[in-house]
Amino acid sequence: MPKKILILICMIIVSTSYAEAQNGLFLRFSVGPGFMNEYSTIKGTGYTLVTKNHAAGWGFNDKYAIYINEFGGWIKKQYVEYNYINLDAYGLGFTYHTPFNMYASLCGAYGMVSFARKWSEQGDSKGEGYAVKLGLDKKWMLSKRWNFGLGPQVFYLKTKNDNYAFMNYSLNFLIEYHLTPQSTKY
Numbered sequence: 001m002p003k004k005i006l007i008l009i010c011m012i013i014v015s016t017s018y019a020e021a022q023n024g025l026f027l028r029f030s031v032g033p034g035f036m037n038e039y040s041t042i043k044g045t046g047y048t049l050v051t052k053n054h055a056a057g058w059g060f061n062d063k064y065a066i067y068i069n070e071f072g073g074w075i076k077k078q079y080v081e082y083n084y085i086n087l088d089a090y091g092l093g094f095t096y097h098t099p100f101n102m103y104a105s106l107c108g109a110y111g112m113v114s115f116a117r118k119w120s121e122q123g124d125s126k127g128e129g130y131a132v133k134l135g136l137d138k139k140w141m142l143s144k145r146w147n148f149g150l151g152p153q154v155f156y157l158k159t160k161n162d163n164y165a166f167m168n169y170s171l172n173f174l175i176e177y178h179l180t181p182q183s184t185k186y
Contacts, residue, residue: 001046024180026065028055028157032153034077034170041164046077046085051170053135053153055093062183065095069107071133071155073168074119082115086123087132087166101140103151107133111157113164127159137174144181149174 050073057067069092075085091109095135098104111131116123137151150173162184 023061025057026057026059026111026176026178028053030054030172030174031067032170032172034073034168035135036073036077036166036179039165039167041162042077042079042110044077044079046075048073048170049166050074050167051153053133053171053172057093063097063098064126067093067095068131069109071107071153072168078122079115082117082118084119084123085172086116086167088112089133089155089157091131093133101138103137104141105133105135105137107118109133110157113157113159113162113166127164129157129159131155131157133167139176141182145176146177147176149176158185
C-alpha cells in the first residue's frame with residue numbers, strides 16, 4: 001500500500017509543477033457523438049454512437065504540433081445482416097494554435113471499415129483505404145498540465161476494394177495531458 005501512496009504523491013507533485021512552457025509531449029483522449037453519411041455503396045445515414053480522436057504528439061512551440069492520431073467511429077446502422085459499422089484510422093497529423101485557444105488540426109491516415117452483428121464483437125473487415133480528418137478544438141486549462149476541450153471534427157474515409165465512402169461529423173469532448181507544464185499566458 002505505501003508504494004501506491006508514493007506514486008500518487010509523485011503524480012500530484014509533477015502535475016502541479018509551475019515551470020513556464022507549452023512545448024513538448026502531450027497525450028489526448030477525445031470522444032463524442034456524431035452523424036455519418038455513406039455516399040457510394042450503402043447510400044445512407046446513421047447515428048455515430050461514439051467517435052474517437054486520440055493522439056500522442058509533440059508541440060514545437062506555442063503555435064505548432066505534430067501527432068500520431070487514432071480516430072474513427074462506431075455507427076448504429078442496419079446494412080444487410082449487420083447492425084453496426086466500425087470505422088478506424090491511424091495516421092499523422094498537424095495542429096496550428098490560433099488565437100483564443102482554438103486549435104485547428106489536419107490528419108492523413110490509413111483507414112479500415114468493419115461490419116458487426118452485435119456491439120460486442122469486432123466484426124468482419126470490409127475494406128482498407130485512406131482517411132482524412134479536420135478538427136477545431138477550443139481548450140481550457142484545468143492546471144499547468146491538464147486541458148479540457150470541446151470541438152467539432154469531420155473525417156472522410158474511403159476504402160479501395162469495396163468502394164465505401166464515409167463522411168462523419170461529430171462534436172467531441174477532450175482531455176489532454178502535457179508532460180511539460182504549460183504557460184498560463186493563453
